[in-house]
Amino acid sequence: MTKHPLPGSERQVAAGSKVVAQCDPSETIQVVVVLRRKDEQQFTQLMKKIEAGAPDAKPLSRDELEQRFGAAAEDIAKLKTFASQHGLTVVREDASARTVVLSGTIAQFQAAFDVKLQHYEHHSMGRFRGRTGAISVPDDLHGVVTAVLGLDNRPQARPHFRIRPPFAPAKARQASFTPLQLASMYQFPQGDGSGQCIGIIELGGGYRTADLTSYFSSLGVGSPKVVAVGVDQGGNHPTGDPNGPDGEVTLDIEIAGAIAPAATIAVYFTVNSDAGFIDAVSRAVHDTKNKPSVISISWGAPENVWTAQSMTAFNDVLQSAAAIGVTVCAASGDSGSTDGVGDGGDHVDFPSSSPYVLACGGTSVQGSGHKVTHEVVWNDGADGGSTGGGVSGTFPVPAWQEGLSTKGTQGGKTALTGRGVPDVAGDASPLTGYDVLVDGSNTVVGGTSAVAPLWAALIARINGAKGTPVGFVNPKLYKAAGACNDITQGNNGSYAATTGWDACTGLGSPNGVKVAAAL
Incomplete structure (x- = not known):
C-alpha cells in the first residue's frame, strides 16, 4: 500500500531537548484525526461574505454547519476501516467538528502512521513524548485526513x-x-x-x-x-x-x-x-x-x-x-x-x-473615578513584560485590514504583508x-x-x-x-503606537457604549 506524507505534519526536535527513553510499545494513547470539510468551495464563499462584513452574511446554526460543512459520512467510514485494519479503536467521532478520536498502543500507532515515538527531556518543557519527520497516510486517506494530532504531546502553549x-x-x-x-x-x-x-x-x-x-x-x-x-x-x-x-x-x-x-x-x-x-x-x-x-x-x-x-x-x-x-x-x-x-x-x-x-x-492605564485619564502601550521592560503585536508570517492580510501599515520604533511605516496583530x-x-x-x-x-x-x-x-x-x-x-480609544504613545519593541491601527494596541481600548453601537 502506497503511503503519502501528510502535508504540514513535519516535526523538528525541540531545541535543547534530548532522547531519554524509547516509548513502551504496549502503552495506550489517544490520537485526534481531523478530516476534510464537506463542500469546501461553498464554505469558502460563505466565509468571504462573513469576512467582508456583508449584510446578507447570516451565521449558520450548529446543526447547519454539521449538515452542510461537517465531515462526510464516507470519509468517516474510510478512517474507521483504516483504524480497524491497524487494531485501533474509535473512541469518539464528531461529524460537526470533523474529528475522530482513536485509541491504541504506541506500537499500533507507529505502524499505522509510519512514525517513531520516543521520550524526550527538556529544561523547561520537562519530559514528553515526541517524534520527528512527517506522518504518513495511505492512498485512500490522502487528501481526506488533514491532521493527526496527539502522537507528540510536548507542551504547546x-x-x-x-x-x-x-x-x-x-x-x-x-x-x-x-x-x-x-x-x-x-x-x-x-x-x-x-x-x-x-x-x-x-x-x-x-x-x-x-x-x-x-x-x-x-x-x-x-x-x-x-x-x-x-x-x-x-x-x-x-x-x-x-x-x-x-x-x-x-x-x-x-x-x-x-x-x-x-x-x-x-x-x-x-x-x-x-x-x-x-x-x-x-x-x-x-x-x-x-x-x-x-x-x-x-x-x-x-x-x-x-x-x-x-x-x-x-x-x-x-x-x-x-x-x-x-x-x-x-x-x-x-x-x-x-x-x-x-x-x-x-x-x-x-x-x-x-x-x-x-x-x-x-495597555497601561491611569484613571480617576470612572474615567481613563492616561493610557499608553503596555511596556514594562524586558523583565516586566510588554504587549505582543506585529505581523503574521503565516496568514495573509484579511479584507478588513487592507491598506493598513505598521509604524516602526525608528519612525518608518511599512504596509502590512500579513495579518496584523492585535485588533484591540x-x-x-x-x-x-x-x-x-x-x-x-x-x-x-x-x-x-x-x-x-x-x-x-x-x-x-x-x-x-x-x-x-x-x-x-x-x-x-x-x-x-x-x-475604540486610540492609543498613540509607546512601543512594544520593534513597533510603535500611532494614530489609528498599530501593531501594539490595534484599534485601541474599548469605549463599550460605542462598541455596542458599532456592532
Whole structure:
C-alpha cells in the first residue's frame, strides 16, 4: 500500500531537548484525526461574505454547519476501516467538528502512521513524548485526513498572565482595579450577560469555588454559574499555586464573571499539547449543551513553534466559530514584538494571529473615578513584560485590514504583508493590573490574558442586550474605529503606537457604549 506524507505534519526536535527513553510499545494513547470539510468551495464563499462584513452574511446554526460543512459520512467510514485494519479503536467521532478520536498502543500507532515515538527531556518543557519527520497516510486517506494530532504531546502553549512583583521599580506608578472599575472606566454598556455563555479555554490548573464565592461577594455581585468541562484528560485540578496555571484560570473566570455575572461561564479544561488545545476550542465551538456565544483564550505560542497541520486545524476551528456567529477573543502575548523568541527577529503569537479571532493586546492605564485619564502601550521592560503585536508570517492580510501599515520604533511605516496583530487592547500592565483572589491569596495580575476575558465579557453584555450574538466582529470594528480609544504613545519593541491601527494596541481600548453601537 502506497503511503503519502501528510502535508504540514513535519516535526523538528525541540531545541535543547534530548532522547531519554524509547516509548513502551504496549502503552495506550489517544490520537485526534481531523478530516476534510464537506463542500469546501461553498464554505469558502460563505466565509468571504462573513469576512467582508456583508449584510446578507447570516451565521449558520450548529446543526447547519454539521449538515452542510461537517465531515462526510464516507470519509468517516474510510478512517474507521483504516483504524480497524491497524487494531485501533474509535473512541469518539464528531461529524460537526470533523474529528475522530482513536485509541491504541504506541506500537499500533507507529505502524499505522509510519512514525517513531520516543521520550524526550527538556529544561523547561520537562519530559514528553515526541517524534520527528512527517506522518504518513495511505492512498485512500490522502487528501481526506488533514491532521493527526496527539502522537507528540510536548507542551504547546503558555499562559499570558503576569503577577505584579512584590517590589516594583520606584519610578513606576502603581494602581490596581477591579474588573467592575475597569468596565466603568471603559464605559461598558449596562447589562449582566443574561442568557449568554462565555467559554474559557484552560490548559491546566483549576479554580476553587470558595475563592470565586468570596471574590464575587466582595464585589457585590452574584456568583455566576461556573461549569467545568473536561476535554481529553483535562479537568478542574487546582494546584494551590497562584503563580502557576491556577492564576490564569481564576483570573479569567473572575474578570468575565464580575462583568457578566448572569452569564454561564463554561471552562473547558484540557492538557497542554497541540491536540488538547485544539480539541478544547473545538469542543467549545461545537458545544450544543452550553452553546457559548463568545470564547476567551489566554494561552498561546509563537507561530514558529506550531506545525503547519496544527495551525491549519486550529484555524479551521476558529473559522467554524466565525461561521456560526461565535466571537473568539485571544491574548496577543506578553513578550513584546519578539513574542519571547530569541532569534533576533519579530514574531506574533498564535492563535491570536488567526484572522478569525479578536486579538487582544495590552495597555497601561491611569484613571480617576470612572474615567481613563492616561493610557499608553503596555511596556514594562524586558523583565516586566510588554504587549505582543506585529505581523503574521503565516496568514495573509484579511479584507478588513487592507491598506493598513505598521509604524516602526525608528519612525518608518511599512504596509502590512500579513495579518496584523492585535485588533484591540485593554489594561494589561501588572503595575496597573486587576485585583483578583487566587488560591486564597489577594493579588494583582496583569498580562494580555486579562484583556481577552475583559473583551469577552463586554461581548457577552452586548449579546445579552441585543438578544442575538454579534458573531465575528472584526469587519464592523474596523469600519467603526472611533469605537475604540486610540492609543498613540509607546512601543512594544520593534513597533510603535500611532494614530489609528498599530501593531501594539490595534484599534485601541474599548469605549463599550460605542462598541455596542458599532456592532
